[in-house]
Amino acid sequence: MDYFVGDVLWVDGDTYEVVGKISYRNTADGKMWTEYRLFQVGSGREKWLSVDTTYDEYSISEVVGYANMAGYHQVDTGKEVVARAWGRVDVETGDSAYFTEYEDDTEEKIISVEIWDDGEEKSVGYYLDREEFYVMSHASENTSGYQANNSQSMVRKAILILAFIAFSSMFSILPAVIGLFTGNSKLSIEKWIRSNSEFRYVTTITGADSQKAQVYTTDNTIEDTSKNIIYALDGNVESVQQNTEDGDDSVAILTSKEYCLIYTSEYDETMVQVSSRKYVYGSDQTPYRSNRHTYRYYRRYYYTNGYDKDSRSFGSSKSTFTNFGDTRVDTNYGDSLSSYSDTVRQESIGARVAAGGGTSYGK
DSSP: OOOOTTOEEEETTEEEEEEEEEEEEETTTOOEEEEEEEEETTTOOEEEEEEETTTTEEEEEEEESOOOOTTEEEEEEEEEEEEEEEESOSOOTTOEEEEEEEEETTSOEEEEEEEETTEEEEEEEEEEOGGGEEEEEOGGGSSSOHHHHHHHHHHHHHHHHHHHHHHHHTTTOHHHHHHHHHOOSOOOHHHHHHTOTTEEEEEEEEOGGGOEEEEEEESSOHHHHHHHHHHHTTTOOSEEEEOOSTTOOOEEEEOSSEEEEEEEOTTSOEEEEEEEHHHHHHOOOOOTTOOHHHHHHHHHHHHHHTHHHHHHHSTTSOOTTTTOOSOOOOOOTTOHHHHHHHHHHHHHHHHHHHHTTOOOSOO
């Protein structure tokens, strides 16, 4: 069986469109399997359908920020390599990751952990019987024409990449080129949120120098949302702290490149605003639908923990903090989220060491 970008599938009672597809190879035995990125028709909720015909194993899952491992046991581990990719996926041919899979005691539910160069990704799901999914209509029967356009785009992209590598090799910089396409940067908060079905896009705010802040909402609490983001980042944050003043419980997270604020809107919604640090350095817009206490903490926290460093990097750009007249935020050494970030970081370091060199018998 094989599906294509643009196909519409019926999976366990729901209808999905295939928007991406990845073919993986297990380095231990050379066996192949395919994972399809699905968007649920109507809701747009993202799922992944895994099809392994070699071992007659099928499952559906979704990416999460946190997975409760209680009651699960390890059943497989190894290294996977992307043999080919199609459609809207964030990998390229040759990318690789270490994976570990877990099952619950019923051997029906699964948790998958993948460790990529740019971070760790967790998925939760369950096994399917072969008759629980099938194609309803093929891409050629749909009106979007996405598959044909995407195939042409992939061919053009492959030609450009090969040409660039050939040219670069003449100057002995092939390792740098390979690094460019495999990716060594830390996970982006905005990129992770954008790909997570628990978040819904709200709006974009444009600041100075065309810098933008993206705003999302979620049904989760501020604490759970903050922990999910921290967990997705493997705890790789420069600083994180929750406000304890003025009855405001906003959480500020700074990474080397981004500034994220998790807060309650004027309509009691959990909101997430994420931007580059340069956006907040040069802009003084109020976070979307926030109150004055949230806005004040948003500004004070960045001024306390990010401005001095960024002023050396963005010194040539005009900053709204040049004559900042408010107080700095005191460091709360008992902040639970900061402690959580430290714990996640240490656990991630241990997981990365333990993940190397595993043997797999088929994902």
